[in-house]
Structure formats: structure tokens, C-alpha cells
Amino acid sequence: MSGAYRPPDDKGSTLPSVPTRQRSRQACLPCRRRKRKCDGQLPCNICKGYDYECEYDETSQTIPQKRKNQPIQSSSQSKARPTNKVQSGDGSRQDAGASILPGVLEPSKARYVGRYSSIAFPLYVGLEVQATNLPRLHSFAYHTGIREEPPCAVQSEVTDHLSWNDARSLIDVYSTTIHPVFCFIDTDLFYKRCEDHWHGRSQGIVFEAMVCGTIALASLFKELIDHESEMWLILHAKKILEDSDISRFPSFEQLAAWILRTLYLRCTGRPHVTWIASCTIMHLVEAIGLHNAPESTIQTGGSDAPISETSYTMNRVAQVANCLHILIAFEYGRTILPINRRVLEHIDHTNRGTDLTPQLCRLVTTLPTNQHVGDTTLLSQDLFLALEKIAEIAIDHDFLVLLRTDLVLGIYRRLRVLDSKFQHGHYENIISAGLVALPAARRLVSKNEPWWNVVGAVFQFVCTLLVIDTPASCEALANTMDTLEFVVRNLDTHLAREALLTARQLVHASLHKKRKGIEMLERAVGTEAPEAAPSQTANQLAQDMASLSPLLAAQLPFDLDLLWNTDFQLPL
Template sequence: MCTQFEYQCYFEKHPRKRSKLVEADAVENGISPTKAPPRPTPPREERPSLEDMSKVRSMEANSGLVFTKQLGMRLDASAGPKLFTFGWNLANGSKTEPIERPITDYLTLDQILVAAKTYFRSIHKMYGMVEQDWFLDEVRLRYSSQAAVQCPDHLMANVAGLGILFGPSGLESVLPGLIESARLALESTSTMQPPTIWDVQSFTLRTIYLRATGHPHACWLASSVAMHLIESCGLHQESSNIALYLPRGNDAKIDPCTQRRTFWLTRMLNTWVSFEYGRTRVALRGITCQLPSYRDGDWTREYLDLYGISISLDPECTSDKPGQWEDFLSQLERYESAHECIELSRTNLGFAAYRRIRLANPNVPNNIINRIINLGLAGLKAATSLAHEGFPWWHVGNIPFLSICIFLAMDTRESLSQISTAMRTLELVASRFDTKAMKEALKTARFLVRLSKRKKEEDSDILGQSLRKDVVDSEPLSETERKVPKPTATHPPAQHPAHPLSQTQTQPQTHQQAEAQPPLPQVPLPDANEWLYNMSVLGPGPQSTSSGEDWNMEYLNNSDYNWNFFLQQDIPAFEGLAPDGMM
């Protein structure tokens, strides 16, 4: 059976003796005694199972092209048909020549070398799939002679484009044309003929560029196309005998480490972009490509360890079991970020976990909220550091904005107290990267905070009104209120004619009384109901228009006003204020 399907055949002769494949699997899972400390790896669902292999064989059985190749290899494995498209169509169309403008029209040798060094100093630290020595040698060979080189121009253009974007090279005016030329060349080659690993790397770099500058739809499409190119090249399988219907795009020998890094980084980008954009990721069957090894000089494998934790967020792989999100947060907290960029990704995963927890249970426990806040504060610190360095990583602006949204949604005193930190970070990023998108993000964040503030003020006013009603109806009268005489029907009190509240005819005063008492100043007073309310509840003096709690001191500071005369006068009462005549 193994010979027929060309699988690698082995069996264990003794239970204590493990085969090389089992040893490799044990090392990969961190249980080998020679490997310390253990590293997190993708869950078991990421490895091919018997069910997956059965599905791969079913796909092979569906294909007549695979059947033709299998037949030729069974007849003569060394002389089997290499072409893949026997009888696929009549092939009567003309071949489309690739539309490609040479990179030498955009950049000189010194310019592309400077941009490439910036790329390897920044991007390559986390996405180490393009070998630096090989790439620089290919660039020098491309500019020194017209001989064919292995590295295509669109890969050189995407590397140089990211280097220009992440470094002050003075070539920003060349960047749009360079990226557009790379896109045209890439789409005309990789989609019209069998792709190569360099096409996959170029599409992955284009995904990174679009993640930092473009619309999420374009970024998601680029990452999905890169995954389909991987399936076309067979990069997700380390043995070409497992799936015969996946031809290699070229006959060049591919370094296994480069293949592993290219596949897993492309898959990580497609998964994360799909999660962030709310779309479906490309899932390949029959994956046998192993994880790359750890290497000094970059943190690619460490970054992939974080991707292994994030697989729990896949809606197709989880059922929101009790306690699973606490375990997920514990894994994030134990993970040690090797770079600020990786720290931002860790914070973003923590925010995604909070949204999933909130979906399962709107009443999120306080301990979970505090753990998410701590992850958010760590991300804000990393964003501040990268903003000062001038690195335009996409999460530099995304994490501060999401922090404000998450803290507002939590709506606790602990979360609201951290909004100012998030807002200051977002303002720093907006000032450092003066783009229209950052201005809109800052404007939107401030708008959301104002909405939350206004809502709380309205709620406070509603509670304040209820308290005022309780004071008027049920609380005992104050000392000032007890000084106010009650109205009587038989002996209505006299009023000063200058008082605006007078509604009855006052008793005539003698000439001596009129001369002894100075006239009241013409100070505008509120209407009768408002004035009586302020007198009965707040005491003498109407409220200020600026605040409901501050009294207007205009009357108290008036030195010309005879307050003794005012306080000795009888204040009229109005029968219409209350059924019992009380104020």
C-alpha cells in the first residue's frame, strides 16, 4: 500500500524504540530531554491526521490529471510524464507575456541596497523568509550584468518598497510607481503560469505592505492569493510524493528552512488578517511542512509561537468551552515578546479574546477585565516606543485606537482611568505619522469618548432630578425655610412694590417709612416658581447658569444693597403653589 501510494514506510519493532518521525514529532512538541525549555507549538489540529490524508487521497481520485501522472509513474517512475495538462484544453490561445518594467528604471544599485538593508534591519527580524546574503548577491548580479538571475524583479521591488516605507531614504516619491510595477509583474507571472516560491514570498511581502498602508480587503485578497500559490507550489508539503497533483513551479532546489519559513509566515498573515477583517482564511489539507527552527538574528520562530497560541481564536476550531478563554489568556501572559512589534500582536490577540469572552458572556468577570487592561497597557507602551523610533507598523496606530474602544466597552472605573493613557498614545502616533487615516482615527476616538461622557452626564442628571424631588417632598425643612412665614387667608403679608414677585396690592407706607428705607436695587431675579424653589431648597440666592451646584454671588457681593431691610420684610406666599399653601 505504501509503495502504491508512494508513502514513506516504517514501523516500530520495539515499543521502547521510536522511529525518526516519532522522535522529530517529540522534539517538535518540546518533550525531548535535549530541548529546553519547551516552546509552544501549534495545536494538534494543525498537523495532518488520518482523516486529512484520506481527504487528500479523495481529491487526488477526483482529478484526471493526477490519474495520468500516477499512471505514467507506475509504468516508469523515471520517465513518467512531467507535463501536467494533458487534455486539459485545446491550448489554442496565445501565451500572455508578462507586463514587467525593470527595477533598474526605478532605483539605482546604491538606492536598492540602502532600502534592502533597512528591510533586513526591520521587517526581516519578524518575517525572516528571504535570505539576506542570497538576496544581496542577486541584486548585485542583476545590476552588474544582463544575465538571468534567480530572484525576479517583483521580489526585489517589494523588498525595496518595504525598506523605503520603514526608513528615511528620501525615495518616497518613487514608492507608488515601484509598488504598482511590482503588482503588475507579479499578477501577470504568478497567475498565468505555474508559480515559484519567489512568487509566494513576493505576494507575502505585498500583504505586509498592504497591511501597513492599504485597505483590509486588498490585504485579505493578497494573503489569500499567497496561500493558493503555496498550494500550487506544494510548499505546505515537505515530500512531493504525498500529493502528486501538486507540481513544483520550478526545478530549483529549495532550502527546507526557507520553505518552512515562507509557508508558516504566509499562513500566519492570512490567518490574522482574516481574523481582523472577519473573513474566512484559506485552509489547506495535507500539511506536512514542519515548523522552522530557532535562529539567531531574527525572531521568526518566536513570532510563529505566538501564532500557535492564536489558533484557538479560529471559529471553526473552538466551541467556547468553559474556562478555555482563561487558559488562552494565561498562554498570552506567559508568552515573552522578543520585540515591540510582537508585543503589539500579543495585545491584539488579547483584545480579540476579550471580544470572544464578551460574546459568550456579556458580564465579564473583573479579574478577566484587569488582565485585558494589563495586556492593553503593555501594547500602549510598545506603540509609544515604535512611534518614537518612526517605524510604521500597522498596530502602532491600531492598538491605541482599539484600547480606547475596549476600555469604553468595559465601562469600569479601572478601564476608564486608562483611557487618558490610550488617548495620549494615539495623539503621539497621529503627530508622528501625519496621515489622513490617523487623523480620522483620532477624531473618531475623541468622538466616542465624548459620547460616553455625555451619556454619563445625562444619567447623572436623571439621578440628580430624583434626588431633588426627594428633597422637596420628604426631607425636613432647613433653618432658612422655617424663617419663611406661612401664608394666611385672613392677613396677607405686605410686599415691597419693587419686588418682582408682588402680585397683590401692598399697604401704603408713611412718608417717614419711605424715607427711612432705601429702594431695592434693580437686580434681575428669576420667575416666581424658580425663585421660591431656590429659596426653599437651596437657600437665599438663585442658581448660577453655569452650574447647578454653584450659587450666584452677584447679590451677596452688592455693597449697596440693604440686606437687613430685605430679610426683615414679609415674603408673600401664593395659594397656587401647593394644595396646602406650603412652599
């Protein structure tokens, strides 16, 4: 995260005029089918907004070139020339830019609203009537105003509860353990601002929430402070983030603090609460306007950039937020918020030392988030394709290895619900992904890095092996249970012991089921003894098979696994 948030001078802040829209000489094919107004660009605004595949009729004489960024006119230019209009299909008249620009951003408050919002409408009215003083982006008449808003109820206190030496040590832990995977903070600048904050140069109350989240997460991995102090940090950050006076102005610091809180909840909290927090970070991404391209957003404050973050940092924060939300929702089986996934489309693969976030993003982008409502065949195809792609991603961190296993098992659960037809190779991919995770879980526990999936990935793999129920899955079960016992023995927590007990119960239930099946088979062949001697069983099998064709008897013993992918067809 870069420097402190400093609002610019609001004097002279006006909304720029909307670029002139010329009537399109040709509409793209998706807009023709949906009878939408097309701006004739490639991609057009409609397709870009709805993630359609924008294409034009190849027989046309002119096919538009890719859209180039167009500078937004200044407010003085907008006053000198009236805003152009276009006639809509229903006879109404609309702003020319209404079909081009998706929303309005007020940089001084880092607040984004859609162009159809009641908050933005007075601005467009001011442009329409060519007002000298344009209305500001404000919630005019949002309610009756019969009650005053409560003041901020939180004070800056972290420096009184934690010494700088302890804070500095925990920041170092965060930088070496959590930051490489979720790299969205400028750690050098963050460290400097923390030092200033502890030495009397306050960095603001929202920054303090960010500090609390960082230190509390680091405390999970190396307990340099007691649990009571850690809990105070979490509750203090919660009070700051949920204060109505503070949350009025969304900022990058606020988004970063919510990401840190969501990570902490994923490591320590309940699934529903964690999912709610992940939804909050996505709402903040939209509130700040990170889900849209900067060139497609009207800014009310001229050319001065109110936020000192670079475009790389802004996109990275949005990427981490989006990835975290998708991971939590995908695992929990909850809705993935349909925020524009543009932030995940352009992932920087540049080698930046220990930065592993691009690997995290590549894992997440393999997941099909489109639901294909009513078409389970297409959804199954997308899931099978994702299962194959995810195995090809190079991983350089044990936590990401476990995370890949989580995603593979999540894909398997969805395919199983869809009653998809698995091939033998699909089971091999699933079992291979789980087996690779076992040593990774052992290493993380041995290093005292309790990532949230060191128990969960191994436990879910046990459940998956029992359901797959093939010779290969049964063979992998012993090593998986040994790893689960190793992890639980080292952690020695209630949730870990509960998972191990449940896994043992499921394995015993599966064993009981198989024994019942064996008893039924024994009764079917007339074997009354609980166990037949190996020599007697082999002799009986040889005698029975000798009565069959000599060719089949000569092939004994044969491997039944050879018949796994064999198609049998009965004669008509």
C-alpha cells in the same frame, strides 16, 4: 531566500511507483467511528490528513509504533512489479498508495496537485497500464485550446529606475527593521544576488518582483526615494506577480514576493485587498506543496532536488505566510483558509541572533482557529485559554508588543459577541496588554517605524476601555488618549487624524451617557441642584446609613470593588 530557481533536466523524469499497502490488522478509533479505511499506522493517514487525534483501543494486543519514513521506490522497480491493489468498501478497486500519499509534486515546476486531481490522473493511469513512457504532470485537455495564451507582458526594468546605491541602502534598512520580525529571506545571499542583478547578471523577472517588494517596504520606514519611485516599484512588482505567463510556475521567489506585497498592503492598503493578498500566499503555499510533509508526497522527478532551499528555509517561508494570513483574517473577521497547520507545529526556538519570527509564530499559535460550529461554549473556553496563554509569551520587539495587544483585543471582541461571562481577572489581562502597548507605540513613532498597528492598536484599546467601563478601564483611558494624540501628532496623516477624531467622539458620547445617568440618580434621591456640595453629600449619606444596622454603618466608607466577584443568593 536562497539561490536562484533552476529547473532540473527533465530527461528520464518519471513518476515513482506507490509503496505497497498491506491490509491493516487493526483500525484506529476515529477511523472505526467514521467507517474509514485505516492503514494501521500511528498516526494513520486519515487522522493526519484531517487533524484527528489518532488513538487505538488499549485492549488490543498490538498497538502500532509511530510511522517511520519509507523510501519511495524507483520507476524501474515500479515497472518490474505491478502496482498492488486493495478492495474499497464500495467494491471499486483503488491504487494502494491513494490512501497513503496525499498528492503529487512536480519539482521542475514546483507545482503540487492532489492525488484526486485530473492533472495527476493520467500519471496513475500510466502506472496502471504499465506504460513505457509515463504521461507528464500536465493539464491535458483542460480547455479546447481555441485561443493562444498571452505572452509575458513585463520586462526587467528595476535597474533602469533605481540606482544600485539607493537599492543597497534600502536593502540595509529592510535587513535591520523588517527582517528581524518576518525572517524568511537569506539576507546575505539576497544582497549578493541583488548586486549581481544590478551589474548585468540577471537573476530573473520573479526575483525582480521580490526586490521591488523589499525596497518598497524599506522606503516606508526610511524615505530614501521619493513616493513616485516607491509607487513604481509596487506597480512593477504587481504586474510581474499577476502576469499569467509568469504565475504559471509557482516558486519560492514568487511566494516571497507575494508575502512582501501583502506586508506592504497591510501597511498602506485596504482590509479587503490585504485579505485577498494573504489568501493568495496561502494558495501558493499549497501550490508549492509546503502544507504537506515531504515524505508523504510523490515527486515526479526522482531524487534530484530542483529547489536549492534548505528544509529550514522552506518551513520558515511557510510559517511566515501562514502567520501573516491568520493575523490579517483574525483581525478583519474573515475566513482563515483551512490549510494544514503542520508548518506551525514545529517552530524552531533556537536563538538565531535577531531572529524574532519564533515569537511571532508563538503568538499566532495561541489563537483558536477551529470555529466549533454550533458550540459556543467550547469556543469561549478556547478563547479564554488563549487569552491567558498569550500574556505569558516573552516579547522582545515593540511591534510584537502591539501585535499581542491586537490579538488580545481581537479575542475580547469575539468573546463579547459570544456573550461570554468575563471574570475580573480577564479584564485585568486585557487592560494590562493594552497599557504595555502604549509606550511601545510611542517608541516606534519616535524612531519613525510606522508599523501598521502603531495607530490601530491604541485606537482599538480606547474603544475596548469604553466598552469594558470599569473603574480600572476609566483610569487607563486618559493615558491611552494622550498616547493616541502623541502618535497622531507625529504621523500627521489623514487616517491618523480620523482615528483621533473618532476616539474623541466616542469618549464624549460615553461622558454624555454617564452624565445622563447621574441626572437620573439625582432625581431618584430628590436632588434638584445640578451638583451637591461635597460636605452636604457626605452628611446626607452618613445620616441615611446611620438609620441602617450599626454594623454596616461602622464599616463605612467601604470599597465597592470588593463586591465585584461576590455571589449573592436570595432566600427562598
